[in-house]
Amino acid sequence: MGLVTVREVHKEYRRDTQAVPVLAGLSLDIDEGDFVALMGPSGSGKTTLLNLIGGIDQPTSGEVSVHGEAIGRLAPRQLARWRSRNIGYIFQLYNLIPVLTAIQNVELPLLLVKMKGKERLERAKHALDIVGLGDRLKHFPRQLSGGQEQRVAIARAIVSDPTLLLADEPTGDLDRKSGEEILSLLERLNREFRKTIIMVTHDPHAAERAHRVLHLDKGVLSN
Amino acid sequence: MNLFSLVLVNLGRNKLRTTLTLMSVVVALFLFCALRGVLDTLAASIKVGSEARLVTRNAISLIFPLPLSYRERLLAIPGVKSVSYANWFGGRDPVDPGNFYAQFACDAETYMPIYDADVEIIAADSSAVPLPVPAGIDPKLAMFMSERDACIVGQSLFKRMKWKLGQKVPVSGTIFPGTWTFTIRAVYHAKDPAFGEESMLFHWKYLSEKGMGGQGIVGWYVLQLGDPGRAGEVTRTVDALYANSGAATHTETERAFQAGFVSMYGNVPFLIGVIGIAVVFAILLVAANTMMMATRERTAEFGVMKTLGFADATLFRLVLIEAGIITFGGGTLGALLAKFAIEGSRFNAGGFLPPMTISWTTVAIGIGVAVLMGATSGIIPALQASRLRIVDALRRVE
Numbered sequence: 001m002g003l004v005t006v007r008e009v010h011k012e013y014r015r016d017t018q019a020v021p022v023l024a025g026l027s028l029d030i031d032e033g034d035f036v037a038l039m040g041p042s043g044s045g046k047t048t049l050l051n052l053i054g055g056i057d058q059p060t061s062g063e064v065s066v067h068g069e070a071i072g073r074l075a076p077r078q079l080a081r082w083r084s085r086n087i088g089y090i091f092q093l094y095n096l097i098p099v100l101t102a103i104q105n106v107e108l109p110l111l112l113v114k115m116k117g118k119e120r121l122e123r124a125k126h127a128l129d130i131v132g133l134g135d136r137l138k139h140f141p142r143q144l145s146g147g148q149e150q151r152v153a154i155a156r157a158i159v160s161d162p163t164l165l166l167a168d169e170p171t172g173d174l175d176r177k178s179g180e181e182i183l184s185l186l187e188r189l190n191r192e193f194r195k196t197i198i199m200v201t202h203d204p205h206a207a208e209r210a211h212r213v214l215h216l217d218k219g220v221l222s223n
Numbered sequence: 224m225n226l227f228s229l230v231l232v233n234l235g236r237n238k239l240r241t242t243l244t245l246m247s248v249v250v251a252l253f254l255f256c257a258l259r260g261v262l263d264t265l266a267a268s269i270k271v272g273s274e275a276r277l278v279t280r281n282a283i284s285l286i287f288p289l290p291l292s293y294r295e296r297l298l299a300i301p302g303v304k305s306v307s308y309a310n311w312f313g314g315r316d317p318v319d320p321g322n323f324y325a326q327f328a329c330d331a332e333t334y335m336p337i338y339d340a341d342v343e344i345i346a347a348d349s350s351a352v353p354l355p356v357p358a359g360i361d362p363k364l365a366m367f368m369s370e371r372d373a374c375i376v377g378q379s380l381f382k383r384m385k386w387k388l389g390q391k392v393p394v395s396g397t398i399f400p401g402t403w404t405f406t407i408r409a410v411y412h413a414k415d416p417a418f419g420e421e422s423m424l425f426h427w428k429y430l431s432e433k434g435m436g437g438q439g440i441v442g443w444y445v446l447q448l449g450d451p452g453r454a455g456e457v458t459r460t461v462d463a464l465y466a467n468s469g470a471a472t473h474t475e476t477e478r479a480f481q482a483g484f485v486s487m488y489g490n491v492p493f494l495i496g497v498i499g500i501a502v503v504f505a506i507l508l509v510a511a512n513t514m515m516m517a518t519r520e521r522t523a524e525f526g527v528m529k530t531l532g533f534a535d536a537t538l539f540r541l542v543l544i545e546a547g548i549i550t551f552g553g554g555t556l557g558a559l560l561a562k563f564a565i566e567g568s569r570f571n572a573g574g575f576l577p578p579m580t581i582s583w584t585t586v587a588i589g590i591g592v593a594v595l596m597g598a599t600s601g602i603i604p605a606l607q608a609s610r611l612r613i614v615d616a617l618r619r620v621e
Contacts, residue, residue, distance in 0.1 A: 056530055056613040077534050084532020091617070095527045099236045104224050109531045111226055120224075156531070 002029035003163065003196050004053055009062030011048055011219075022048045024219040025062070032163070035190045035197045037210035044216040046200040047168055053198060054087045054166045055079050066164065084112045088157030088195075092169035094149040096141040096156075102128060103137040106155045113160065127155035130193075131185060147178025154185060158195065165189065167199040171206050183209045226537070230544050237517070241549065244513045248553025248593065249560065251506035256561035256589045258499040260581035261572075262492050265485045267580050271418050272478035276337065277446040277454060279461055280480075282471035285311075289470050291439030297446060300460050302453040307333035308441035310430055314394035314403060324380050326394060326423040328430035331368060332357045337447045341418050345378060347409035348388045367408035371429050374405035377420030378412045379569060379578060392423075399434030416569075419577035445477070503592055511600035514546045518604035525608045526616025539609035546601025547594070554593020558586045 011023040022045045030036055038046045051057040052064050055071045063070050066086060074082055096105045106124040115123075128134050131151040141149050150170060157165055167186065171179035187209055189195045199210060207213045215222045224232075234241050279297065281287035291308070298306045312326035336359035347363040354365040367373040376386065386392065386407055394403045405425050413420045431437060446461070448454060454476055461474040475483070485492075518525070525538055562581045569578035 051614055054530070056617075077536070080529065080532050080534040082532075083530065087530075087532075089530045091527070095523065095617075097524055097527070099232050100224075104232075107224050108229075108528070111224070111229070112532050112537075117225065160532075 003032040003034070003067060004028070004030040004198070005063075005065040005068075006049070006053065007063045007065075009049075009052060009059045009064060011045070011052065011057075012060050022219050023052075023059070026216075026220060028214070028221065030196065030198065032196050033190070033194050035187070035209070035211045036199070037207035037213045038198060038200045038216060039202065039204070039207055039213055040216035040222075045219045046216050049216065050166050050168055050198060050200050053164070054089055055083050056089075081112075084109055084160060086162050086164060088154075088160070088162040088165045090150070090153055090157050090165065090167035090170045092172040094141070094146075094153040094173075096149055096152055098141050101138050101140055102133060102144065102152045102155075105141070105152055106159050109156060109160045123159055124155070127159040128152070130158065130189075131155045145178070146174050147181055150174060150178070150182050151185065154182070154189075158189060158193070163196060165195050165197045167197065169200055169202065171201070171203060179203075179206065226541065227544075230541055230548065233517075233521075233541075233545055234548060240513060240517070244510055244549050245553040245556075247506050247509050248550050248596070249557040251502050252554040252557030252589050252593055253561045254502045254557075255499045255592060256558045256581055256585050257565055257579075258495045258502075259585040259588065260561065260565060260579050261495050261576065263582045263585055264576050264579045265488065265492065267416075267582075268419070268577055269478060269482045269485055271341075271415060271577075272476065272481035273451075274454065274476050274478055275448050275451040276477040277448065277457060277461070277474050278477050278480040279444040279446060279472045279474040280442070282462075282473040285443065287470070288440035288442060289444065289472065291441055293444065293465070293470075293472075294441075296464065297444055297461060300457060300464075302448055302450060302457045302460075303446050304449040305333055305337060305447040307337050307445045307447075308427065308443065309334060309445065310427060310440075310442035311398070312394075312396070312425075312430065313398045314396050317393050317395040317402065320395075324421050324423060326425065328427040329424055330427045331364070331424070332360065334424075334445070335360055335364065337445055341415065342411040342413055344375075344409050345412045346388060348407075364409055370406060370408060371426060371432075372403075372405055373408040374423050374425040375409040375411055376407055376423045378410050379420035379571065380423065381407070381410045381420075383421075394423075396434065399430065401433075403433070413577075416578045416580060419571075421571055421577070443480075446474075503596065507596050507600055510546065510550055510596060511603065513549075514542070514600050514604045515607075517545070518542055518608050521608075522611065522616050525611050526613050529611070529613045529616070535609035538611075539605045542605035542608045543598070543601040546604070547597035550593045550597030550600060551590070554596065555590050558589035558593070561589070562586050 006026060006028040009023050009026045012019045012021045038049065040046050052059050058072055063072060071079065071082060103124050106127050107120055110120045110123060125137065128137060131154050133148060133151050136144060136148060171182050174182060183206055186197055190197050201207050281289055294306055294308065297303060307330050309327050309329040312328055314326050316322040344361050344363045348366045350366050354369045356362050356365045356368050360368060367375055388407055390407050392405050392407060394405065396403055448457060458474045462472050465472045528538065565579050565581055571578050
């Protein structure tokens with residue numbers, strides 16, 4: 001059995017009285033240690049699928065399991081706890097907290113875990129070292145370049161040592177050089193740290209870094 | 224960093240807004256406590272009146288006088304230790320008519336011994352030649368006792384008016400017309416601040432001779448009892464004595480008499496209370512609006528925090544604590560500022576009140592109101608933040 005199992009998942013949004021289908025009976029398996037790129041046109045359901053796997057949205061029907069645990073059955077509080085332990089999320093626009101320094105941003109997920117302040121700080125520093133920003137601990141997001149901000153966001157995603165990294169267009173807002181650096185970093189996390197990565201991207205060049213590329217179109221996998 | 228420092232960081236996010244909101248809460252609670260302080264002061268002034276003293280006045284109203292001839296018969300009533308009397312003068316400062324202070328004409332020889340325990344003479348003019356003073360009178364009052372137009376003034380009034388001992392003070396009479404000049408011969412200090420230090424006392428004889436053409440009429444009598452337990456009996460005896468006379472009396476304890484003055488304010492205390500609540504309510508809306516703005520601006524951040532694993536209840540608490548810090552901090556500051564600044568300045572509303580007191584109960588109520596304000600102003604934004612769907616929150620930026 002794979003790390004992530006998606007079975008017959010349907011998802012529709014409601015706009016006023018109209019139901020807008022996004023995913024239509026999608027099934028998928030992703031193994032532990034895999035690096036999967038999700039591609040497809042806008043509105044094909046890539047981010048929705050990512051959100052369902054990350055437990056930040058619920059399918060209309062069907063089931064999503066991670067490590068054999070059906071996340072749809074978890075109560076909101078359990079789900080929040082599950083997310084903090086199992087999921088690292090990387091956003092296109094980094095979504096760092098602007099009033100926190102780089103190290104404080106990385107420390108944020110660890111506030112939910114019982115851990116001494118010193119240990120928390122060491123882990124956050126270690127995560128920033130991994131992404132090559134060990135010398136930018138006290139910098140605020142506004143003092144960093146886009147590529148550096150995204151690396152802080154990646155450090156925040158990996159600091160609690162989750163099994164699964166979900167990246168939603170991680171290079172979408174970066175220049176080519178910074179984008180390459182982020183992709184190399186993701187590759188390294190997958191290779192050296194055995195992180196399972198699911199990455200949504202529009203960029204075929206970025207998708208080439210993945211082990212597998214899945215194409216979504218109108219809510220179904222097309223390959 | 225911990226969750227509490229996260230709250231503090233968020234409060235520092237827009238320092239100007241946080242400071243202004245905090246200041247508005249400080250001002251609101253300052254006003255709330257100051258207004259309640261007026262009620263506290265009125266309540267404290269009632270307590271000044273002694274249960275061991277009775278006040279006898281005209282049964283129709285305080286503004287109607289009583290004959291001086293009642294004095295001897297009152298003194299003869301069993302249980303009455305001594306009797307004094309006084310009149311309300313009702314004069315005005317001829318230079319500044321808006322500058323109010325009370326003037327009383329009293330029979331100093333009997334009046335001062337009765338109030339000996341309540342006031343202390345802290346400054347007095349003395350003559351080169353020792354003057355005799357009646358028994359029971361502070362020897363420092365020798366000069367006051369020997370001069371027809373001498374007066375004693377309260378310490379607070381004395382300081383406020385920058386008067387000096389020996390200074391002649393003109394007063395325009397309203398009930399007793401004409402310009403009256405009094406010479407300040409002594410200054411008293413009230414042992415209990417609620418007793419007030421904003422009054423002037425002068426000789427009743429001077430008033431009688433100059434203002435009443437020698438008529439023996441008094442405003443009220445003060446009866447010192449030997450045993451406060453006999454107050455009821457003496458009260459009944461006095462009023463029965465004059466029940467069918469031309470000037471029937473109404474006798475009550477001095478405390479009840481003071482309370483009667485406070486009751487003359489009618490609904491003013493109620494209005495003061497309502498204004499205080501209205502101020503707090505207005506600021507509550509300001510604080511609530513500020514908190515809503517602060518959380519609305521951070522919608523996406525709440526989405527990110529939830530994605531990271533922050534539970535709804537944790538976000539609820541964080542927002543509520545944020546509101547609580549502003550209102551509790553501001554409220555405590557405002558309430559304590561009211562307590563120490565108003566009491567420290569001995570503010571007396573231009574002489575209409577004794578120096579204002581703000582009880583610790585009022586301070587505690589103020590802080591309680593601030594806590595309630597924090598909970599109320601924070602609850603809606605806290606609920607909004609906790610109920611936010613992650614995908615909706617993230618959609619705001621992505």
